[in-house]
Amino acid sequence: MSIEDQANVPLPEHPQVALPAGVSADSPVGRLAATVDRLSREVRTAQAEAEGRALIELAKGILVERLGCGPTQAARQLAELTEQAGTTQLEFAVEVINQAARDRMSEVTNAFLAATRAAEEAAAETAAVRLRAAESGALAADDTQAVAESLLEQALRPLGAVAVAIWAAGADGSLTLTGSAGFSPAEAARWHYVPPDVATVARCALTERDGLWIMSTDDRGLPSVGRHHYPDGGRAAVPAGTGGRVYGVLEIAWPTPMPEQPPQIVRQVEALAELCAHTLETYTPPGNPSHESRAMPDASELMDLADGLYDPALVLVPHLDTSGNLLDFRIQHVNSRFLDPAGRPRAMISGSLLLEAYPMAAGDSELFQRIERVYATGEPFRARRMNLTALVDQVPLAALADISVSRHGDGILFIWRIEDETARLASLLQHAQRLGRIGGFEENLLTGEITWNGQLFDLYGRPETSPPVPLEELPAHAHPDDAVTIGRFLRTLLHRRRPASAAFRLQRPDGVTRHIRVVAEPVLDTDGRLLTTRGAYQDISAQHWTEVALAATRDQLAHTEQHASERDRLALQLQRAIMPPTQAPLQVPDLDVAVRYRPAEAEQLVGGDWYDAVVLPSRLVLLCVGDVAGHGIEAATSMVVLRNALRGLAVTGAGPGQLLSWLNIVAHHLTGAVTATAVCALYDPDSRTLRWARAGHLPPVLVRGSDAAPLPLVRGLLLGAVPEASYEEAEVQLAPEDNLLMYTDGLIERRDRTVEESLTHLLSTAADAPGTLDQRLDRLLTYSRSDTDDDTCIVGIRVG
Amino acid sequence: MHIAQDPLSVEVTLPREDVALLTVEGYLDVDTATEFQHHLANQLHHGRRHFLLDLTAVPFMDSSGMNIILRVYQEARDLPGSVHIISPAPAVRRILDLTGVSITVPVSESVEEALERVDGLAKAPEAEPES
Numbered sequence: 001m002s003i004e005d006q007a008n009v010p011l012p013e014h015p016q017v018a019l020p021a022g023v024s025a026d027s028p029v030g031r032l033a034a035t036v037d038r039l040s041r042e043v044r045t046a047q048a049e050a051e052g053r054a055l056i057e058l059a060k061g062i063l064v065e066r067l068g069c070g071p072t073q074a075a076r077q078l079a080e081l082t083e084q085a086g087t088t089q090l091e092f093a094v095e096v097i098n099q100a101a102r103d104r105m106s107e108v109t110n111a112f113l114a115a116t117r118a119a120e121e122a123a124a125e126t127a128a129v130r131l132r133a134a135e136s137g138a139l140a141a142d143d144t145q146a147v148a149e150s151l152l153e154q155a156l157r158p159l160g161a162v163a164v165a166i167w168a169a170g171a172d173g174s175l176t177l178t179g180s181a182g183f184s185p186a187e188a189a190r191w192h193y194v195p196p197d198v199a200t201v202a203r204c205a206l207t208e209r210d211g212l213w214i215m216s217t218d219d220r221g222l223p224s225v226g227r228h229h230y231p232d233g234g235r236a237a238v239p240a241g242t243g244g245r246v247y248g249v250l251e252i253a254w255p256t257p258m259p260e261q262p263p264q265i266v267r268q269v270e271a272l273a274e275l276c277a278h279t280l281e282t283y284t285p286p287g288n289p290s291h292e293s294r295a296m297p298d299a300s301e302l303m304d305l306a307d308g309l310y311d312p313a314l315v316l317v318p319h320l321d322t323s324g325n326l327l328d329f330r331i332q333h334v335n336s337r338f339l340d341p342a343g344r345p346r347a348m349i350s351g352s353l354l355l356e357a358y359p360m361a362a363g364d365s366e367l368f369q370r371i372e373r374v375y376a377t378g379e380p381f382r383a384r385r386m387n388l389t390a391l392v393d394q395v396p397l398a399a400l401a402d403i404s405v406s407r408h409g410d411g412i413l414f415i416w417r418i419e420d421e422t423a424r425l426a427s428l429l430q431h432a433q434r435l436g437r438i439g440g441f442e443e444n445l446l447t448g449e450i451t452w453n454g455q456l457f458d459l460y461g462r463p464e465t466s467p468p469v470p471l472e473e474l475p476a477h478a479h480p481d482d483a484v485t486i487g488r489f490l491r492t493l494l495h496r497r498r499p500a501s502a503a504f505r506l507q508r509p510d511g512v513t514r515h516i517r518v519v520a521e522p523v524l525d526t527d528g529r530l531l532t533t534r535g536a537y538q539d540i541s542a543q544h545w546t547e548v549a550l551a552a553t554r555d556q557l558a559h560t561e562q563h564a565s566e567r568d569r570l571a572l573q574l575q576r577a578i579m580p581p582t583q584a585p586l587q588v589p590d591l592d593v594a595v596r597y598r599p600a601e602a603e604q605l606v607g608g609d610w611y612d613a614v615v616l617p618s619r620l621v622l623l624c625v626g627d628v629a630g631h632g633i634e635a636a637t638s639m640v641v642l643r644n645a646l647r648g649l650a651v652t653g654a655g656p657g658q659l660l661s662w663l664n665i666v667a668h669h670l671t672g673a674v675t676a677t678a679v680c681a682l683y684d685p686d687s688r689t690l691r692w693a694r695a696g697h698l699p700p701v702l703v704r705g706s707d708a709a710p711l712p713l714v715r716g717l718l719l720g721a722v723p724e725a726s727y728e729e730a731e732v733q734l735a736p737e738d739n740l741l742m743y744t745d746g747l748i749e750r751r752d753r754t755v756e757e758s759l760t761h762l763l764s765t766a767a768d769a770p771g772t773l774d775q776r777l778d779r780l781l782t783y784s785r786s787d788t789d790d791d792t793c794i795v796g797i798r799v800g
Numbered sequence: 801m802h803i804a805q806d807p808l809s810v811e812v813t814l815p816r817e818d819v820a821l822l823t824v825e826g827y828l829d830v831d832t833a834t835e836f837q838h839h840l841a842n843q844l845h846h847g848r849r850h851f852l853l854d855l856t857a858v859p860f861m862d863s864s865g866m867n868i869i870l871r872v873y874q875e876a877r878d879l880p881g882s883v884h885i886i887s888p889a890p891a892v893r894r895i896l897d898l899t900g901v902s903i904t905v906p907v908s909e910s911v912e913e914a915l916e917r918v919d920g921l922a923k924a925p926e927a928e929p930e931s
Binding site: 629630673675677695696697698713715716717718721722725 | 863864870873874897900904
């Protein structure tokens with residue numbers, strides 16, 4: 001079977017050799033050139049044929065495996081199937097491999113086929129063949145140089161690329177050119193090694209760990225191999241890695257500026273980079289023993305190394321998903337110094353996945369990303385005072401640590417040192433014991449040896465040179481009343497061998513009594529015998545007395561509060577019962593009467609304001625507002641007394657002056673030196689006259705038309721101040737449409753201005769208010785400038 | 801808080817052995833009345849019979865302050881003795897008039913005037929106290 005007539009390997013378009021000007025094709029030089037050209041074409045054809053044959057052999061192998069037949073039968077099968085499909089044997093072989101492989105390459109070729117099918121079927125078919133051919137060539141090649149040549153010829157020239165470089169990444173950040181094609185040998189030799197930290201195109205791709213696509217090399221100004229040959233050409237550099245590990249970079253050069261590539265092309269190149277990774281994986285830099293060997297060291301060696309360290313260390317190995325992507329790291333080993341921050345046993349951490357054991361590693365500290373990067377590039381990571389966070393019982397705890405992460409073969413060694421942890425903890429404990437006044441002890445019951453810390457000697461009031469007191473002799477040092485408590489404590493600890501605690505009064509040799517809490521636990525040997533007791537004493541004297549005092553205060557406070565709120569509530573109920581906020585209208589001919597009562601906002605400020613408007617048997621109308629000084633239940637009860645007294649007294653038919661005189665006697669004899677102010681008026685509907693008197697209260701305001709003015713300040717002392725007082729009376733003749741307002745000082749009282757100013761404001765508000773009497777009263781309440789949160793009463797009449 | 805903002809200052813001098821002159825400075829209200837009362841009770845306890853209350857520097861007085869004055873007025877009247885208010889600010893004067901306290905407790909323009917009234921009372925002990 002001749003390859004020649006079966007394999008239709010698409011050869012890259014190759015330009016005829018351009019002869020220098022003036023050189024004739026017939027000249028010896030020209031003939032030589034033509035020969036060279038012919039020979040090289042033959043070499044390329046042979047190479048292509050060889051790669052094509054390799055693909056067909058691979059397809060045959062797949063058929064042998066799938067059909068369970070021999071190689072001869074498989075070859076016949078392939079030929080028959082090819083004939084039926086009406087395609088070339090090579091293309092069919094690619095189809096068979098794609099079917100069998102279902103790998104990334106298939107994905108790329110399928111996507112490529114789908115994308116270009118509409119354009120030109122044949123071209124798409126050949127692209128599929130091209131990629132497979134490149135893969136086959138790359139896998140067959142025994143060194144990276146051959147891979148580079150194969151990639152360029154099979155896969156990259158069709159994309160318009162002219163040169164390719166394959167870089168191996170060193171753990172120190174250096175790059176070594178392990179294979180190239182399309183660059184001149186001299187240029188490749190110049191670029192055989194790029195030291196660490198030199199920003200080249202390939203280096204940038206490695207740092208970013210992502211493909212770098214540059215339209216024109218000069219635009220970015222990044223140096224790279226062959227830049228001077230193709231100064232404005234496009235470049236692509238794609239990290240070559242598999243399974244989360246980056247082995248190097250695939251760099252491709254175009255001769256001219258490269259427009260943005262479609263996703264299919266990008267994926268093709270990524271697939272090719274992955275191909276390179278497979279060859280780089282086994283690459284060992286030649287002749288440089290100081291370079292890291294890529295051969296897998298024995299994992300046990302790394303574990304030995306970890307065990308030999310005096311810092312906590314983890315050995316991590318990559319954990320890949322089914323398609324070979326790095327998911328996580330498995331904690332292969334933890335060394336003996338390792339202490340889990342969350343307190344889990346070592347065996348529980350060993351063998352688990354890093355992110356499962358330490359989910360916070362993926363958090364702000366970016367620890368996981370750092371490890372991932374070390375694994376990918378091999379560049380070690382070291383940091384001092386890095387902030388690490390561990391979840392302890394769902395509580396994130398932060399610690400500062402020095403970190404070292406390095407790659408050894410396929411494993412990662414992760415070492416950390418919590419800053420001066422031992423010293424820090426010891427000092428922390430010391431301070432805690434001192435501040436908490438805690439004394440620690442340990443008693444060996446076999447040897448009788450007792451260890452106390454210095455704080456415990458202090459608690460006992462004994463010099464540190466004196467012998468410690470055994471636990472069993474505790475009753476002799478305690479208050480006799482605590483003997484039972486201590487007996488129970490010792491019995492639980494020594495006889496029942498269980499942790500115990502007790503509070504008792506320690507009587508010190510210096511006569512001081514301290515309240516002490518003792519906690520202790522038994523330490524048993526494997527046979528369950530009691531070996532040691534250990535525990536701590538804590539001086540709770542301060543705490544004890546604070547608690548006692550607190551408890552007493554709390555009780556008292558609760559009682560007072562309850563009492564106070566009950567009283568407030570009672571006062572409020574009383575006032576509401578006596579004085580509803582509004583009152584049913586009085587049935588008086590040609591007279592509107594309206595009242596308003598606004599309680600204080602705060603319950604405890606229930607005041608002693610009152611109003612009354614009632615038709616007397618004489619058909620006179622009694623109008624009254626009053627204000628008992630103070631707040632709370634005393635004021636409210638006094639208010640009730642005065643209001644009812646006035647109602648009763650008014651029935652006698654006496655005038656307002658006399659009524660207030662009597663009311664003064666009532667107020668004076670109330671308990672608790674009560675004073676009150678009041679204004680009292682009797683309105684005669686027949687004559688429209690109002691007789692009134694006041695006891696230390698603001699006089700009524702008369703609103704006539706658009707004028708508002710207070711009635712004159714007739715003489716009258718506030719109620720209750722003296723045993724006997726007399727009150728001047730006044731009379732005012734009212735006219736239809738007149739309004740008269742009586743109010744308590746809750747309406748006007750302000751700290752920052754005089755009664756005059758407040759009154760002026762009230763008068764203007766009262767005068768401005770048109771409409772009904774009710775509206776006028778509402779308006780007065782609404783626009784009140786009072787700032788004392790006092791309760792407020794208003795009584796208003798309007799003559800009809 | 802209020803005390804910090806408007807502290808009440810009460811200065812006591814003795815123009816006569818049985819006469820206490822209390823010079824008050826600050827608001828006389830529900831927050832400061834108790835302190836004022838303590839000063840007065842202290843002077844009563846020491847046997848003073850006449851109380852001169854200089855209210856020149858009291859910008860505001862509410863019913864609490866008024867009640868303290870009325871209480872010492874009643875106590876002094878039983879001794880017998882007297883209470884005099886000296887030069888109240890217009891706002892306080894207005895309250896005194898409004899509540900009728902100025903009817904019962906005489907208001908003087910100066911300490912001298914108040915002392916003259918005290919001396920007048922002493923010369924005529926048989927005079928009827930005001931009602």
